[in-house]
Amino acid sequence: MKDAVAETDAVALTADLIRCPSVTPEEGGALVLLEARLSAAGFACTRVDRGGIANLYARWGDKGHARSFGFNGHTDVVPIGAREDWQFDPFGAEQAEGWMYGRGAVDMKSGVACFAAAAIDFVTQTPPDGAVILAITGDEEGDARDGTVALLDWMATEGEAMDLCLVGEPTCPTEMGEMMKIGRRGSMTFYFEAEGVQGHSAYPHRAKNPVPALARLVDRLAALELDQGTAHFDPSTLAVTTFDTGNPANNVIPATCRATVNIRFNDAHSSASLTEMIRAEAAAVAAETGIKITDRLSVSGESFITEPGRLSDMVARAVEAETGRVPEMSTSGGTSDARFVQHHCPVVEFGLVGQSMHQVDERVALDQIPQLKAIYGRILADYFA
Structure with missing residues (x-):
C-alpha cells in the first residue's frame, strides 16, 4: 500500500x-x-x-x-x-x-x-x-x-x-x-523576393514592376489544392502571411517586393516534394513576367x-x-x-x-x-x- x-x-x-x-x-x-x-x-x-x-x-x-x-x-x-x-x-x-x-x-x-x-x-x-x-x-x-x-x-x-x-x-x-x-503536420516557410527595376510610376515602360509578378505567384499558390487529407491527417494548408514592398511613395515603382508563405503539410508530402512543386510555380511566373524570383526556405519539421x-x-x-x-x-x-x-x-x-x-x-x-x-x-x- x-x-x-x-x-x-x-x-x-x-x-x-x-x-x-x-x-x-x-x-x-x-x-x-x-x-x-x-x-x-x-x-x-x-x-x-x-x-x-x-x-x-x-x-x-x-x-x-x-x-x-x-x-x-x-x-x-x-x-x-x-x-x-x-x-x-x-x-x-x-x-x-x-x-x-x-x-x-x-x-x-x-x-x-x-x-x-x-x-x-x-x-x-x-x-x-x-x-x-x-x-x-x-x-x-x-x-x-x-x-x-x-x-x-x-x-x-x-x-x-x-x-x-x-x-x-x-x-x-x-x-x-x-x-x-x-x-x-510538417511545417515549412518560403520567403520570396521578386526583383525588378525601380522607376517613376508615370513612366512604367522604363521600369520593371515586381509587384504584379509576385502577386500572381502568391495568388496561384493560395489557389493550390495540395491534397484532400490522408488516413490520419486533415488536408494540407498553404497560407500567404505577408506581402510587402516597403515603399512609402505612391509615384515610385519599387525595385523589390517580398512575400512569405507558410505550409502545414500531412504525410502525403515531404518538404522536398513541396519545395519542388512551389519552386516550379515560381519559375513559371518568372518566365511569364521576366521578373527574377528567388526564395529562402525554412523547414521546421516533417510530418x-x-x-x-x-x-x-x-x-x-x-x-x-x-x-x-x-x-x-x-x-x-x-x-x-x-x-x-x-x-x-x-x-x-x-x-x-x-x-x-x-x-x-x-x-x-x-x-x-x-x-x-x-x-x-x-x-x-x-x-x-
Whole structure:
C-alpha cells in the first residue's frame, strides 16, 4: 500500500517551476530545481547544455536496460507581453477560484511537474525492472536547435535510449482527456523576393514592376489544392502571411517586393516534394513576367505519424481510467518536440487543456494537475507491468 505522506505534490512542484522566470533562452532556475528533486529520488542527472541552452537528462535505472520509458517536455516559456495586462504576477503562481496563474502554467510547466512527480513516486514506491527517463529542454519555444535535438544527439553518443516516449504538451482542446496527439503536420516557410527595376510610376515602360509578378505567384499558390487529407491527417494548408514592398511613395515603382508563405503539410508530402512543386510555380511566373524570383526556405519539421498500437493504447487506458473519456487520436495543431523524438522511438503526446497557453493570465485548473499526474503514473505502471 502506498504511503500517502511520500506522495510528490505535483501542484506545489508546478508552482515552484512557474516561479522560475525561464523565458527562452533563460534557464531561470527551473532545471536546477528539477535536477535537485530528481537526484534526491535516485535519478542519475546530467546537464546537456549546448549553444547557451540548458537541458536536463535524468535516468532512474541502469543505462541500456532492455526496457526504458521516457518523458519529454520543456521548462522554457514565451515572453509575458505587457505586465500591466496580467491580473496576477506572471511568475507568482498565485491561486484563485480553482486556478493557478502564471506563464508556463499550461505550456508546459504543469506537464513537466506531473511527469516528474509521477516518475519519482513510481520508482520510489514500486521500483521497476527497467529505466525511467526524463528528457527536459529549455529550448522548445525558441529555435529548438539546441534543446531536444541536443539531448537526442547526446543520448546517441552515450548509448542512452528510450523504447517509448510520451511528450507532456497540452493536447486537450476544451476538456481533460479528450485528445492525444499521435503525429504532427510538417511545417515549412518560403520567403520570396521578386526583383525588378525601380522607376517613376508615370513612366512604367522604363521600369520593371515586381509587384504584379509576385502577386500572381502568391495568388496561384493560395489557389493550390495540395491534397484532400490522408488516413490520419486533415488536408494540407498553404497560407500567404505577408506581402510587402516597403515603399512609402505612391509615384515610385519599387525595385523589390517580398512575400512569405507558410505550409502545414500531412504525410502525403515531404518538404522536398513541396519545395519542388512551389519552386516550379515560381519559375513559371518568372518566365511569364521576366521578373527574377528567388526564395529562402525554412523547414521546421516533417510530418510524422506514430501508428496506433501499444503506446497509444496505454495512454487511452490511463486517460479513460482517470477521466472517463477515451481520447481522440489526433494530428492537429502546430509543431512540437515530438517531431524530433519520432526519429528516436515511437512517441505520443498527452497533456492538459491548452486554451490559455501563450495568453495573458495563462492558467491551469488546479484539479487537473493531480489528475494528469495520476494518468502518467498509470502509464508507467502499465508499461512495466
